[in-house]
Amino acid sequence: MAELTLVNPYPDALTGVEMRYCPGCTHGTAHRLVAEVIDELGVKDRTVAIATVGCSVYAYEYFDTDAVQASHGRGPAVATGIKRVHPDSVVFTYQGDGDLASIGMAEVVHAAARAENFTIIFINNAVFGMTQGQMAPTTLLGQKTTTSPRGRTVAEAGHPIRICELLDTLDGAAFLAREALTTPARIRSAKRSIRRAFETQLAGAGFSLVELLSICPQWWGMDVLEAIDHVxxxxxxxxxxxxxxDRLGEEEGGGDA
Amino acid sequence: MREELFMAGLGGQGVNLAGQLIARAGMDLGLNVSWFPIYDPEVRGGSSTCTVILTDERVGSPTSDHPTSMILMSADAVGRFADRAVEGGLIVINSSLVHEAPACHACRMLMVPANEIAVEIGNDRTVNMSLLGAWAAGTGIMGIEDIAASLRAMLPERHHHHMPDNEEALRRGAAIGRSACLGDD
Amino acid sequence: MPKVVIDAERCKQCMLCVRYCPRASLRLSDATTSKGYHPVEQHDEEACTGCAICALVCPSVCIEVYR
Amino acid sequence: MSEQRQRVLITGNEATAEGGIAGGCRHFFGYPITPQNKIPEYMSEHLPPIGGVYLQAESEVAAINMVYGAAAAGARAMTTSSSPGISLMQEGLSYMLGTELPCVIVNMVRGGPGLGNVAAAQSDYWLATRGAGHGDGRCITLTPYSVQELHEFTAGAFEIADRYRNPVCVLADAILASMMEPCELLPRREPSPPERPWAVGPHDPAERERNIVNSLWVDHNLMEAVNLRIEERYRQAAEEITDWEEFGSDDPEVVLCAYGISARICESAVGQAAQAGVRTRLIRPKTVFPFPRAPYARWAERVERMLVVELSMGQFVEDVLLSVEGRCQVDLLGRAGGSMPTVADVVERVVALAGKAGGH
Structure with missing residues (x-):
């Protein structure tokens, strides 16, 4: 009988500390994908992770890289500072929808406009998780949250924000993709985009962001599988x-690989 | 020795540059100096002011409640500031724009037709220079060559062809300053 | 034969692996973790092809697949 | 033009910017606000040619966080602003205190509260010495009173920030920012900050463990430990860098207390009061956090009255009161909103106080 080999070794770029997320929370999946990409690209020793504020506030405990804890929304500004000091570092921020699309909207837009050469992993689960289920800028119309108890209405709270489409108007953005962490196929696709985003940064091509549609069973009031179906x-x-x-792809003269 | 020079005029008359020239010349003469623009909060709009302190002691306050000398380049400046001068102080007035000397009997007045002089020289940018020349002669703190030297130092190279006109304006102003001082004595 | 090793103590019973296993070889066990979850176990080792989809979808990063 | 100490006539803003460069700052992040715009302008002109980074942030909030990132990455980083912009930076400053990172910020204070005006004020004294956002930390705060000191204090601020791993605030005002004085320029120092074993960035994993720059300590014991460490540094700073200047009579009837631009006015008042027959002495702090308590305590034993002159309605006076501990009477001449007392105003109060003092 042939020797068995481990086909999915635990990512070197994760510390192994048990992640404090709710059952089924796709933060864990996102962390693993990012860590695998860091490993595959061999950039762990020059990567700086920017943890922000939200459920992923402890990201620096999970990613086994240098890390800076940023205040709410300011990840892209902190990343800018680091990247301007160490252009050869690999910097990514890990931000939720409250952090990025609400309080940090100015920072992300301007970082993209400046073509800052770092990567943003943007977790969109359409709700504020850590603060217990309030409405996010990305909360869908009709979605009930603890601050839109009758469901989000245009009259009260306006429209949900599509971050990728918004950033797609900016010339400084080099890679923008939206993926979903739901099915095996989509998770594989998400990893391809995350890798592409980091490759964009390594090529010095400018700003990259991957939006990951994620679930929040706790504050959506669903079980995990219902939440996946809801996405x-x-x-x-x-x-x-x-x-x-995918500017890198355009420059290479081809489409998305 | 402490000279507190207050200058006021219209935007574009070169009030601030003129003040900086005096400060620079003072510095080069080994004095302690300061130059400060717009200290009076009521100074707004098209007017500009600055205060230059020249002293052989500590400068202390860079502002002046009662200047020992003034260069007032417009009617508005005369109307608003002339009465602040210290008793026995010197007021240099641009008589091209100010037709009546202010009623400030305790001061020495130097009336300099700065705009006319500039027209005669054929260079509108020299208005502030004849006034500085008169002030230099009137106070005796520095010579016009000191002011010309600091102008040469502060003026970008590409404007150095204006130097002869400026020096001429300084001389004409100084001539007015000297004659008036002789008259006073 | 491929092998799936589940770190039961880290499993939070989210059921994603159970749903997506193409061979339906996983199920909840009767055991209880220290956090009170019933961890997933492989009940049909014969069916497993070692495709690692279970590990791909596992947010707790607690499944190892050997092949 | 290349001699070590060049003497030039420059504005306070320019002296501050050049001071930053002289102090080894090569990373400047800022956002325009009057009356300090000459600083970012100067930096944008002078930093890139020497390999530095000038970046105009989208807001003061972003600017201080860029400084935070640059400092975390080990750089000597700096930002400058004026009152309303400094208000916006409080959050970032608090994070830098919590993560024990060095940086230099300059506040050219203007009249307030609110949008205020662009005249000189000293009403950010509390913001500077008590502030730095939420939590139990403060900025080490330097108070230059001349263009020369703006230059030297800004340059020196980087050393202090490094030594105590704490943000250092250079607290000045709209007049010092815009006035010109002769300034002997320090040579531009190469950006060679001390070893920063805590900084993030590319590294050889054989040489160090990974670094985490973090201020989240859910365990209150760990959080308190950070505070105690910071507090110990403040105690050290109080011993090592507290600085002030005294000027005037050795046998004063009234002691004048002022910093920054107010001290300039008081310096003139010392002379004019003497002409009016009143002996005065000025105590002028060059650091206000740590605060020079000793000279105030010492003179409080020997005079009946002190007069505090500040361009605010009683902020600086509190530190004087804490220093004299009731041993003498402390009066306040405060002006606000961009207004300033004249030298004559100060002399008038001094003469009146001397009269009272003599009456006892």
Whole structure:
């Protein structure tokens, strides 16, 4: 009988510390994908992770890289400072929808406009998780949260923000993609985009962001599998999953690999 | 020795540059100096002011409640500031724009037709220079060659062809300053 | 024969691996973890092809696949 | 033009910017606000040609966080602003205190509260010495009173920030920012900060463990330990860098207390009061956190009255009161909103106080 080999070794770029996320929370999946990409690209020793504020506030405990804890929304500004000091570092911020699309909207937009050469992993689960289920800028119309108890209405709270589409207007953005952490196929696709984003940074091509549609069973009031289906059936309709921009690919003269 | 020079005029008359020239010349003469623009909060709009302190002691306050000398380049400046001068102080006035000397009997007045002089020289940018020349002669703190030297130092190279006009304006102003001082004595 | 090793103590019973296993070889066990979850176990080792989809979808990063 | 100590006539803003460069700053992040715009302008002109980075942030909030990132990455980083912009930076400063990172910020204070005006004020004294956002930390705060000191203090601030791993605030005002004085320029120092074993960035894993720059300590014991460490550094700083200047009579009837631009006015008042027959002495702090308590305590034993002159309605006076501990009477001449007392105003108060003092 042939010797068995481990096909999915635990990522070197994760510390192994048990992640404090709710059952089924796709933060864990996102962390693993990012760590695998860091390993595959061999850049762990020059990577600086920017942890922000939200459920992933402890990201620096999970990623086995240098890390800086940023205040709410300011990850892209902190990343800018680091990158301007160490252009050869590999910097990524890990931000949720409250952090990035609400309080940190200015920082992300301007970082993209400046073509800052770092990567943003943007977790969009359409709700504020850590603060217990309040409405996010990406909360869908009709979605009930603890601060939209009758469901989000345009009259009260306006429209949900599509970050990729918004950033797609900026010339400084070099790679923009929206993926979903739901099915095996989509998770594989998400990893391809994350890798592409880091490759974009390594090529010095400019700003890269991968939006990952994620679940929050706790504050959506669903079990994990219902939440996965909710993304598939409802969320993707408003937030189409695709690569919006791949400047590296354009330069290589081909489409997305 | 402590000279507190206050200058006021219209935007574009070169008030601030003129003040910096005096400060620079003072520095080069080994004095302690300061130059400060717009200290009076009521100074707004098209007017500009600055205060230059020249002293052989500590400068202390860079502002002046009662200047020992003034260069007032517009009617508005005369109306607003002339009465602040210290008793026995010197007021240099641009008589091209100010037709009546202010009623400030305790001061020495130097009336300099700065705009006319500039027209005669054929260079509108020299208005502030004849006033500085008169001030230098009137106070005796520095010579016009000191002011010309600091102008040469502060003026970008590409404007150095204006130097002869400026030096001429300084001389004409100084001539007015000297004659008036002789008259006073 | 491929092998799936589940770190039961880290399993949070989210059921994603159970749902997506193409061979339906996984199920909840009767055991209870220190956090009170019933961890997933492989009940049909014969069916497993070692495709690692279970590990791909596992947010707790607690499944190892040997092949 | 290349001699070591060049003497030039420059504005306070330019002297500050050049001071930053002289102090080894090669990373500047800022956002325009009057009356300090000459600083970012100067940096944008002078930093890139010497391999430095000038970046105009989208806001003061972003600017201080860029400084935070650059400092975490080990650079000597700096930002400058004026009152409303400094308000916006409080959050970032608090994070830098919590992560024990060095940086230099300059506040050219203007009249307030609110949008205020662009005249000189000293009403950010509390913001500077008590502030730095939420939590139990403060900025080490330097108070230059001349263009020369703006230059030297800004340059020196980087050393202090490094030594105590704490943000250092250079607290000045709209007049010092815009006035010109002769300034002997320090040579531009190469950016060679001391070893920063805590900085993030590319590294050889054989040489160090990974670094985490973090201020989240859910365990209150760990959080308190950070505070105690910071507090110990403040105690050290109080011993090592507290600085002030005294000027005037050795046998004063009234002691004048002022810093920054107010001290300039008081310096003139010392002379004019003497002409009016009143002996005065000025105590002028060059650091206000740590605060020079000793000279105030010493003179409080020997005079009946002190007069505090500040461009605010009673902020600086509190530190004087804490220093004299009731041993003498402390009066306040405060002006606000960009207004300033004249030298004559100060002399008038001094003469009146001397009269009272003599009456006892």
């Amino acid at each position: 598939e059936d409802t969320m993707i309709e408003y937030y189409p999953v695709r690569v919006f921009r």
